[in-house]
Amino acid sequence: MENAFGQPQTVVVLGGSSDIAREVTKKLCAARARTVVLAGRNESLLQEAAEEATHAGATATHLVTFDAQDVTSAESAVAASFAAVGAPVDLVIIAVGLLGEQLLDENDPAAAARMSIVNYAWPVTALAALRQRMVAQGSGRIVVISSVAGIRVRRGSYLYSGAKAGLDRLCEGLADSLIGTGVTLQIVRPGFVHTKMTTGLKPAPFSVDAERVAKDIVSGLGTPALVIYSPSIMKWLFAILRHLPAPLWRKINEER
Amino acid sequence: MSREKLYGWGRTAPSVADVLEPTAEEVTGLLRTSTHVLSRGLGRSYGDAAQLAGGLVLRNSAMTVMDEIAPDGSVWVDAGVTIDDVIRVGLPLGWFVPVTPGTRQVSIGGAIAADVHGKNHHVDGSFGHHVRSLVLATPTGTITCGPTERAELFWATVGGMGLTGVVLRAQIQLLAVTSDKVVVDTTRFANLEAVMHEMQTGDHRYRYSVAWVDCMTTGSAMGRAILTRGDHAEGTGERHSPRDAKIGVPFSAPSGLLNSLSIRAFNELWFRMAPKQRLGEEQSIGAFFHPLDGVRDWNRLYGRRGFVQYQFAVPDSASETVVEAIKLLAESRVPSFLAVLKRFGAGTPGPLSFPMPGWTLALDLPVGPAALPGVLDQLDTLVLAAGGRVYLAKDARLDPATFRAMYPRFEELLHIKHQIDPTTVITSDLARRLELIRK
Numbered sequence: 001m002e003n004a005f006g007q008p009q010t011v012v013v014l015g016g017s018s019d020i021a022r023e024v025t026k027k028l029c030a031a032r033a034r035t036v037v038l039a040g041r042n043e044s045l046l047q048e049a050a051e052e053a054t055h056a057g058a059t060a061t062h063l064v065t066f067d068a069q070d071v072t073s074a075e076s077a078v079a080a081s082f083a084a085v086g087a088p089v090d091l092v093i094i095a096v097g098l099l100g101e102q103l104l105d106e107n108d109p110a111a112a113a114r115m116s117i118v119n120y121a122w123p124v125t126a127l128a129a130l131r132q133r134m135v136a137q138g139s140g141r142i143v144v145i146s147s148v149a150g151i152r153v154r155r156g157s158y159l160y161s162g163a164k165a166g167l168d169r170l171c172e173g174l175a176d177s178l179i180g181t182g183v184t185l186q187i188v189r190p191g192f193v194h195t196k197m198t199t200g201l202k203p204a205p206f207s208v209d210a211e212r213v214a215k216d217i218v219s220g221l222g223t224p225a226l227v228i229y230s231p232s233i234m235k236w237l238f239a240i241l242r243h244l245p246a247p248l249w250r251k252i253n254e255e256r
Numbered sequence: 257m258s259r260e261k262l263y264g265w266g267r268t269a270p271s272v273a274d275v276l277e278p279t280a281e282e283v284t285g286l287l288r289t290s291t292h293v294l295s296r297g298l299g300r301s302y303g304d305a306a307q308l309a310g311g312l313v314l315r316n317s318a319m320t321v322m323d324e325i326a327p328d329g330s331v332w333v334d335a336g337v338t339i340d341d342v343i344r345v346g347l348p349l350g351w352f353v354p355v356t357p358g359t360r361q362v363s364i365g366g367a368i369a370a371d372v373h374g375k376n377h378h379v380d381g382s383f384g385h386h387v388r389s390l391v392l393a394t395p396t397g398t399i400t401c402g403p404t405e406r407a408e409l410f411w412a413t414v415g416g417m418g419l420t421g422v423v424l425r426a427q428i429q430l431l432a433v434t435s436d437k438v439v440v441d442t443t444r445f446a447n448l449e450a451v452m453h454e455m456q457t458g459d460h461r462y463r464y465s466v467a468w469v470d471c472m473t474t475g476s477a478m479g480r481a482i483l484t485r486g487d488h489a490e491g492t493g494e495r496h497s498p499r500d501a502k503i504g505v506p507f508s509a510p511s512g513l514l515n516s517l518s519i520r521a522f523n524e525l526w527f528r529m530a531p532k533q534r535l536g537e538e539q540s541i542g543a544f545f546h547p548l549d550g551v552r553d554w555n556r557l558y559g560r561r562g563f564v565q566y567q568f569a570v571p572d573s574a575s576e577t578v579v580e581a582i583k584l585l586a587e588s589r590v591p592s593f594l595a596v597l598k599r600f601g602a603g604t605p606g607p608l609s610f611p612m613p614g615w616t617l618a619l620d621l622p623v624g625p626a627a628l629p630g631v632l633d634q635l636d637t638l639v640l641a642a643g644g645r646v647y648l649a650k651d652a653r654l655d656p657a658t659f660r661a662m663y664p665r666f667e668e669l670l671h672i673k674h675q676i677d678p679t680t681v682i683t684s685d686l687a688r689r690l691e692l693i694r695k
Contacts, residue, residue: 001304001689004268004564004652005629009689031629032655087694088309138259138272139309139685182261182272182309219626224560 001090002141006222007032008090012081014126015068015095017045019195020145022052023214024093029056031218033091037081039064040096068096068118074125078133088137091221092130094123095145097164099197102157112159119163124170131174131183138182143217144171148189148229151238154253175226188217190230191237206231262313265555266302267508267562268623268652271309271685277318280334280393280424286314287395287422287681292695294684295422297366298338300359302565303652304685305370305417311683314422316365325351329430330388335365335423342428344497347541351430352488354386358596360498360546365423370649371415371604373611374545375464378599382611384414385604386429394421394676402427411606412672417648419687420673435491438464438544440484442534444527448479448579451597452615455483456575459599463487464544468594470523471619472516474586479579481597482530489538498542504552508560514622519591526594558622564652566632567618569600569611570644577642578615581635585619588631593620607665607672610647618650629653648686656691666692 002008009032013021016038025036036058038046043065050061062084066077082089098118105111123144134140149157150164168187175185190213192204213230220228229235241249260275273294278286287293292311299306307313319334322345329351333342340360342353357372366372368390373382380386389402392413399421401410413420441462445451451467459465462485469481548554555563570577578597585592596618603609621628636658639646645662646654660666670692673682680695687693 001271001309001685002269003689004266004303004562004623006269007629007653009656034656088688137310180259180261180272182270222561222623 001088001139003032006141008141008221009033010035010085010087010090012037012039012085012089012092013095014039014077014081014093014123015097015145016040017042017049018095018097018145018197019210020190020193020213020217021093021095022049023210024217025049025053026056027214027218028091029053029058034058035060035085035087037062037064037084039066039077039081041065041067068098068122069114071117071121071125074122075129078126078129082133089134089140091141091143092134093143093145094126096123096126097145097160097197099157099160102159105159115159116163119160120166123167127171127174131178134183135178135181140183141221142183142185143188143221144168144185145188145190146171148191148234148238151189152242152249155250156253172226185226186220186228187226188213188220188228188230189234189238191234206233206237260313262296262307263299264303264306264652265300266564266652267555267558268564269304269685271304271307273308273311273313275313275315277315280319283314283393283422283424284398286312287393290681292683293422293681295335295365295369295418297336297363297369298361300357300362300366301370301649303650304689305649305651306366307685308683309685316363316423319365319424325349325430329432330427331430332425332427333364334425335363335368337364338362339364339367340498342430343541346430347433347436347495347497350432350434350495352433352541354380354429354431355383356545358546359549361549364426364428368414368423368426369416369418371606371609372649373600375466375598377611377616378459378465378601379463381601382415382604382609384411384606387414388427388429390426391424392421393424395679395681396676398424399676407605408672409676411604411609412669414604415606415608415610416669417608417686418684419669419682419693421676421682433488433495435489435493436495436497436541437489437491437538438486438541439489440486440537440539440544442482442484442531442537444530444532445481445483447477448481448582451479451481451483452575452578455597455599459485461485465599467597468526469582469597469617470527471582471585471592471595472520472523472589478586479582480527482527484544486539486544498540498546498549501550501552503550505554505556508556510559514558514563514591516589516591519593519622523594561623563620563622564628564632565618565620565650566635567616567647567650568635568639568644569616569647570614570639570642571612572614574642574644575615577638577644578617580638581617584631584634584638588627590625590628590631591622595619607668608648608663610645610649612644614644616647618647648690651686654690656689659690659692
């Protein structure tokens with residue numbers, strides 16, 4: 001069960017080999033997390049993440065593999081993860097995402113479909129599979145890794161950012177649907193994070209590393225905040241950016 | 257049946273369960289037909305002891321019959337009768353509860369499950385010491401037990417955090433009093449060492465004793481304290497019941513209202529307002545035992561994130577641990593309200609009994625400071641090293657390994673439980689968090 005400080009004991013990570021997910025998992029295991037399910041595509045990366053979790057304090061780690069390009073894998077991945085825990089799941093992290101190559105993908109229908117499936121349709125399907133299980137539990141927390149990129153979608157990454165925007169907005173409604181159920185949903189909106197996903201990209205201002213995002217997420221778990229920004233200045237920065245006149249918005253994004 | 261979000265008094269990690277308010281007869285049937293059940297009283301335990309996420313929670317509030325008090329001061333009460341009820345009925349007749357915690361708003365079922373203690377623990381022990389008999393509904397039937405009848409089950413139930421079954425009724429031995437007043441001696445101490453010395457050498461002269469300690473002052477005034485001790489007054493006049501709360505807190509205060517600064521100011525004020533020494537002052541029972549009952553829902557003052565209470569007991573040989581704990585707290589600068597320091601007598605024979613001869617310290621800590629979870633983990637280490645333990649009725653954050661080390665007799669409870677609840681119907685969020693029960 002989650003304790004008074006929002007520290008979970010049982011954790012399921014969908015997209016468990018992502019850099020942010022791995023950092024979060026380490027921190028959670030250093031606190032109270034003992035049973036961890038790491039679900040993702042790449043088994044050897046998941047294995048690495050599991051070793052890190054064990055090193056940080058986990059006593060039971062389980063691996064589940066799925067392909068986020070196939071929405072029908074969401075239900076079975078969630079089912080397998082819950083079965084592996086075998087007890088109430090305190091925290092589910094959804095860290096599934098694909099940055100893609102905007103300029104290549106935008107004229108390729110298959111690539112565009114892939115971007116919307118991995119970043120939107122798969123997470124939404126997984127959320128539906130999770131929702132009923134967690135509501136039946138009467139407890140638990142869902143953390144969805146979104147992005148500040150979804151607050152205002154820009155030309156240079158609209159396939160990725162647009163899908164994140166959809167997921168993010170959907171989660172706002174989903175969070176409201178959970179009021180009174182004992183289940184809490186929190187949305188994480190990181191800024192530019194230095195990870196293997198963003199290697200080679202030009203960092204945006206206020207860029208952070210995955211460890212910093214993990215720290216912000218873990219401290220956000222203990223709070224009633226619907227949205228966790230990382231770094232926290234993103235909240236104020238995007239409060240302004242989202243209302244910039246379009247020409248100005250395009251202008252500042254030209255170089256990126 | 258309603259689906260309800262249930263909180264502990266600290267309002268920290270609520271969960272949702274189906275909630276019923278059954279009669280004693282209905283409890284028996286529900287225990288046979290349900291898969292996950294827990295009994296709940298008035299929700300005054302601080303953490304997750306009276307919660308069962310996704311299960312069936314049985315409030316004892318429909319079980320409210322109190323029999324006539326026998327000439328010897330014993331009385332049969334239903335589990336949902338409160339300490340407040342017993343005082344209201346008993347005091348005018350010359351009877352007082354043998355043990356009362358800091359609030360009257362506790363059901364008898366809850367008082368037994370948490371084996372509550374009060375300011376007289378060093379003399380009279382905990383609530384369980386004054387229970388002559390109790391009727392316990394279990395998934396395999398209803399059992400009457402007491403200190404001389406099925407004693408193992410009885411002592412597993414007293415302080416068993418509701419995990420052996422649902423208490424339906426109990427026979428309590430009341431205390432004869434002739435007055436509704438307490439004669440109180442109050443003394444202010446400049447530091448921790450002085451007050452602890454006085455408690456060690458002088459507490460035996462009083463039935464009731466408790467010290468309020470300031471845990472936010474460092475240096476030579478570290479642990480300055482106000483010691484209040486008293487005994488029931490002698491009297492011949494009418495005895496009046498305590499009054500109802502006149503003020504309430506209708507909604508959660510903004511988080512951060514109780515911060516380092518405001519708590520420090522409160523502690524300062526509290527300390528300054530206390531007399532250096534005042535002897536023989538007559539106080540009403542309500543003012544002496546239940547000062548916080550004057551404000552309904554005072555826990556909401558801690559805001560949306562709530563608060564945790566950390567209460568530990570250490571043996572007399574580990575007096576130094578009390579000093580170290582207060583030092584750690586003061587130096588870590590996490591805000592804490594005036595802490596309650598008390599001498600404990602012996603615990604019960606129960607496997608989860610909390611008290612032990614020595615000291616107990618209870619701290620109220622608002623949730624919020626990033627350092628707090630780590631500071632409490634450090635306190636766990638100190639307490640464990642001293643052979644002590646933390647109180648489960650207050651706990652909301654202990655980890656399973658530390659729990660097992662602090663309560664090494666937990667397996668005895670599970671053994672007894674297995675005989676009466678072989679399929680583990682009765683469980684709680686607390687039991688799950690401590691991995692005492694994995695269901």
